[in-house]
Amino acid sequence: MSxxxxxxxxxxxxxxxxxxxNDQIIDAFLSLFTAHKLQNGSDFIREGVMGKHxxxxxxxxxxxxxxxxxxxxxxxxxxxxxTFFAPLTSLVTNQPSPVYIGTLKDSEYLSADxxxxxxxxxxxxxxxxxxxxxxxxAWIGKERRETQLIMLDASSRYKAFREEFxxxxxxxxxxxxxxxxxxxxxxxxxIRANLK
Amino acid sequence: MSxxxxxxxxxxxxxxxxxxxNDQIIDAFLSLFTAHKLQNGSDFIREGVMGKHxxxxxxxxxxxxxxxxxxxxxxxxxxxxxTFFAPLTSLVTNQPSPVYIGTLKDSEYLSADxxxxxxxxxxxxxxxxxxxxxxxxAWIGKERRETQLIMLDASSRYKAFREEFxxxxxxxxxxxxxxxxxxxxxxxxxIRANLK
DNA sequence: AGTGATCATTAACATAGGTTAATGATCACC
DNA sequence: GGTGATCATTAACCTATGTTAATGATCACT
Numbered sequence: 517m518s519x520x521x522x523x524x525x526x527x528x529x530x531x532x533x534x535x536x537x538n539d540q541i542i543d544a545f546l547s548l549f550t551a552h553k554l555q556n557g558s559d560f561i562r563e564g565v566m567g568k569h570x571x572x573x574x575x576x577x578x579x580x581x582x583x584x585x586x587x588x589x590x591x592x593x594x595x596x597x598x599t600f601f602a603p604l605t606s607l608v609t610n611q612p613s614p615v616y617i618g619t620l621k622d623s624e625y626l627s628a629d630x631x632x633x634x635x636x637x638x639x640x641x642x643x644x645x646x647x648x649x650x651x652x653x654a655w656i657g658k659e660r661r662e663t664q665l666i667m668l669d670a671s672s673r674y675k676a677f678r679e680e681f682x683x684x685x686x687x688x689x690x691x692x693x694x695x696x697x698x699x700x701x702x703x704x705x706x707i708r709a710n711l712k
Numbered sequence: 713m714s715x716x717x718x719x720x721x722x723x724x725x726x727x728x729x730x731x732x733x734n735d736q737i738i739d740a741f742l743s744l745f746t747a748h749k750l751q752n753g754s755d756f757i758r759e760g761v762m763g764k765h766x767x768x769x770x771x772x773x774x775x776x777x778x779x780x781x782x783x784x785x786x787x788x789x790x791x792x793x794x795t796f797f798a799p800l801t802s803l804v805t806n807q808p809s810p811v812y813i814g815t816l817k818d819s820e821y822l823s824a825d826x827x828x829x830x831x832x833x834x835x836x837x838x839x840x841x842x843x844x845x846x847x848x849x850a851w852i853g854k855e856r857r858e859t860q861l862i863m864l865d866a867s868s869r870y871k872a873f874r875e876e877f878x879x880x881x882x883x884x885x886x887x888x889x890x891x892x893x894x895x896x897x898x899x900x901x902x903i904r905a906n907l908k
Numbered sequence: 909a910g911t912g913a914t915c916a917t918t919a920a921c922a923t924a925g926g927t928t929a930a931t932g933a934t935c936a937c938c
Numbered sequence: 939g940g941t942g943a944t945c946a947t948t949a950a951c952c953t954a955t956g957t958t959a960a961t962g963a964t965c966a967c968t
Contacts, residue, residue, distance in 0.1 A: 582863060590862050592855075605855060608848045614859075637841065644840030645833065651847030652804045658854035659788075659801060663810075665861040666786050666894045667778060669954075689915065698862045703955055705917050865924075885945065899925055901947050 523551050523574040523626050530572070530598055535649045541640045548628035548636065559618035560625075567603030567613050569627040576623025577688065581616050581695070591696040593661075594620075594681055600650060602630075620688050670699045671707045719747050719770035719822050726768070726794055731845045737836045744824035744832065755814035756797075756821075763799030763809050765823040772819025773884065777812050777891070787892040789857075790816075790877055796846060798826075816884050866895045867903045 524546055531542060549572070554560060556576075561567060563583065578595040592615065595601045606613035607630050637643050664673050674697055678685060685693055694704040720742055727738060745768070750756060752772075757763060759779065774791040788811065791797045802809035803826050833839050860869050870893055874881060881889055890900040 582859060584863055590859075592858060592862065604848065605852050608852060641837035641840065644837065644844050648840045648844040648847055651844055651851055652800065655847055655851045655854060656801050656804060658851060658858060662788060662854055662857055662861065663778060663786075665858065666788065667780055671954095691915075699954095700956060701916075702918085702957080706955085709917075867924095887945075895924095896926060897946075898927080898948085902925085905947075 523572075523624065524549065526574055526598065527572050527626055531646060534653070535645050537642055537646060541643055544636060544640065545628075545633075545643060545646070548632050549626040550628075551624065551626055554619045554623050554625065556619055556622045559616055561603050561606075561613050561615075561617050563614060563616055564612045565606075566610075567606030568630055570600065570602040570607070570630055570633060571625045571627045572600050573597045574624045574626060576625075577620040577684070578617060578623060578625070579620055579692070581618070582614070583616065589695055590698075591692060593657075594684060594696065596681070596684070600654075604651075604654070620692065665698065670697055670703060671710065673697050674704065674707055674711075719768075719820065720745065722770055722794065723768045723822055726796075727842060730849070731841050733838055733842060737839055740832060740836065741824075741829075741839060741842070744828050745822040746824075747820065747822055749818070749820050750815045752815055752818045755812055757799050757802075757809050757811075757813050759810060759812055760808045761802075762806075763802030764826055766796065766798040766803070766826055766829060767821045767823045768796050769793050770820045770822060772821075773816040773880070774813060774819060774821070775816055775888070777814070778810070779812065785891055786894075787888055789853075790880060790892065792877070792880070796850075800847075800850070816888065861894065866893055866899060867906065869893050870900065870903055870907075 527549065528542060528546060531537070531545070537545075551574070554576075560571070560578070573595050575597055578601055579591050580593045580595070580601065581589050581591045583589055593601075601617060603613040603615060603617060605611070605615065633643075633647075637647065664676055668676065674693075677693065677697060690704055691701040694701045697704065699707075723745065724738060724742060727733070727741070733741075747770070750772075756767070756774065769791050771793055774797055775787050776789045776791070776797065777785050777787045779785055789797075797813060799809040799811060799813060801807070801811065829839075829843075833843065860872055864872065870889075873889065873893060886900055887897040890897045893900065895903075
């Protein structure tokens with residue numbers, strides 16, 4: 517379940533659903549990844565640090581989040597097994613990361629050095645297609661999130677969250693869900709009481 | 713300022729700031745674009761229609777927006793000259809567009825057929841790099857927007873809007889700005905009164 | 909079983925923002 | 939210079955959500 521070879525196969529099949537590339541390119545890409553573990557509550561990257569890796573979740577739960585001037589954590593996204601995460605703003609802009617990424621459970625992931633991927637992009641231009649597809653799908657995710665934040669009230673966002681991350685609300689404290697929804701735990705509790 | 717050749721040169725220099733590609737590939741890419749005009753208040757694409765083009769603004773102002781179940785327009789983004797727009801969700805998912813895109817001023821743009829770009833992606837794999845970069849930067853924009861929606865109150869979002877789109881608030885009705893900020897025109901008016 | 913830690917719920921009150929409607933301001937057009 | 943259209947402002951009232959604090963519930967550890 518958690519040894520490296522299975523994680524790599526999980527990654528391979530994930531890539532295959534995203535775009536068609538010949539096996540040689542995919543193998544070269546996969547060879548850049550190594551497996552890691554991270555304890556519950558640890559950060560993969562913190563604000564102010566340069567991003568260096570692209571990652572793929574094989575086990576556990578990750579989140580990306582900000583810390584507000586008041587010291588409150590604001591969760592932007594949850595990452596479950598089978599999904600990619602990266603401090604993309606940092607990687608693309610070559611600036612320190614504005615965002616934290618960390619675990620909400622003992623977790624496992626594969627990571628690849630972004631510079632090494634960029635070298636491979638040059639050697640194997642077709643690989644850019646994978647990068648393009650990943651960025652496009654990531655954009656679509658953000659766009660959907662933006663739509664929910666602008667169009668829906670907190671109660672509807674909560675319902676949308678439960679459909680988008682089924683079962684997740686039973687695995688993590690509710691204040692993390694409130695943070696993702698952009699409300700306080702108190703308000704989430706009221707919303708839950710209301711839905712009964 | 714607005715004839716085709718200058719629009720194309722504007723697009724060329726925009727591409728050059730995004731990524732390095734050899735001239736042959738860029739010329740092939742540019743040759744896919746044609747110039748168009750759109751009157752103030754017209755839609756480039758409406759919800760429910762399949763997206764077919766990628767566009768580049770050469771003049772005027774575009775917006776992407778949703779219409780809520782109550783019939784209210786919710787503006788997601790403004791596009792000014794020198795920027796790209798596309799019904800990306802529709803193009804990538806091959807589903808009808810969930811979003812409207814239209815003008816807030818008499819406007820001009822270049823558009824290219826997405827299928828033709830995909831053919832060129834296959835013939836010239838390096839071109840995927842441009843697509844990747846565009847999607848990455850678009851993602852960063854959405855991520856910043858998400859951060860503002862989650863972290864800032866409406867007054868701070870208004871200040872951020874003025875920095876991000878300097879001068880724009882003098883060119884369009886304020887209710888469009890309120891829509892972008894996720895508040896009512898009444899609330900925006902209160903915020904403006906407060907800032908004085 | 910008892911204790912402390914952590915988190916969810918509830919209540920009481922405060923505030924940001926929504927709703928409706930009236931009032932002003934600006935501008936195009938006759 | 940009036941008139942209507944469009945939009946911004948203001949006011950009065952309402953609702954969703956934030957804040958603070960108290961109360962419950964659950965679990966881990968002794």
